[in-house]
Amino acid sequence: MTEPTLVPPIDPPPAPETSRPLHTLPAPFSLSSLEIITQGAEALVYKTTFLTPHTPVVVKYRPPKPYRHPTLDKRLTKQRLLAEARSLVKCKKEGVRVPGVLGVDAEEGWLVLEYVDGQTVRGVLDGWAHRVSEREKEADTRTEGQGNEGILDLMRRVGREVGKLHELGVCHGDLTTSNIMLRTPPPDSPPPFPTSNSISQSSSNSLKGDIYLIDFGLTTSSIQDEDKAVDLYVLERAFSATHPAAEPLFQEVLRAYGESGKGAKSVLKRLEGVRLRGRKRSMLG
């Protein structure tokens, strides 16, 4: 009988690396005081009341990219962060609704921003599209068309805010429905008891509030119609990707944009060309 051979214990495979070095967030922040909002491709976004107990703020942190040379990485992060902070400051000063910059440490890679209490337009559109399909299922003709004025008005506010940004000579560079937020307005005093009117109003109230543009990490200064038209094209694509029902709403964004400033009409003209090129490119694969 052959002796059983002793198989040396196999080392367990190394634990997969976390996709992001969360623990590297520098002082003065500690993870216990931060609530993660998103962990995007470029940045970690947290909400915290660590700095101001009664007012939440956003900490946007760009962690080091381990695959990049550390010196180059630090330089790029610093440049992008400063560019983002400068654009935000400029926009806010000129009356475009953006979160205020409360602090920045470009060496360490973080930015503290005013917290916009609300939801992204992407979230709003998802909710709206859901309500539309529920209504269609119920085939309730009494409610048909109800609530549309609210969403159309929201689209006009989006168009005007983007118009203000472009009028200033700033192109967003990543204008998607996730980078536009609807700030929740302070609550109206509620009626003493719910009425049918107040119930139907609660869903249209969710569409009220100011529009804020966020994520200025890819912003550029440009007075070129072409750059502005590309911004609009990116937004148009985001609308059609969200929900087919949202696509016609974009026309309302464009209408309001067209009336927002001197150069807006010629940007819309240019958008037609950008669309044609976009279509050609997607046909070619």
Ligand SMILES: Nc1ncnc2c1ncn2[C@@H]1O[C@H](COP(=O)(O)OP(=O)(O)OP(=O)(O)O)[C@@H](O)[C@H]1O
């Ligand atoms: N000032 C703010 N107030 C409230 N929420 C915010 C704020 N800034 C960002 N957010 C939330 O965090 C999300 C991501 O923010 P942002 O787009 O700035 O980060 P990002 O990592 O650059 O994103 P992406 O990887 O999509 O480019 C937003 O979609 C929004 O939900």
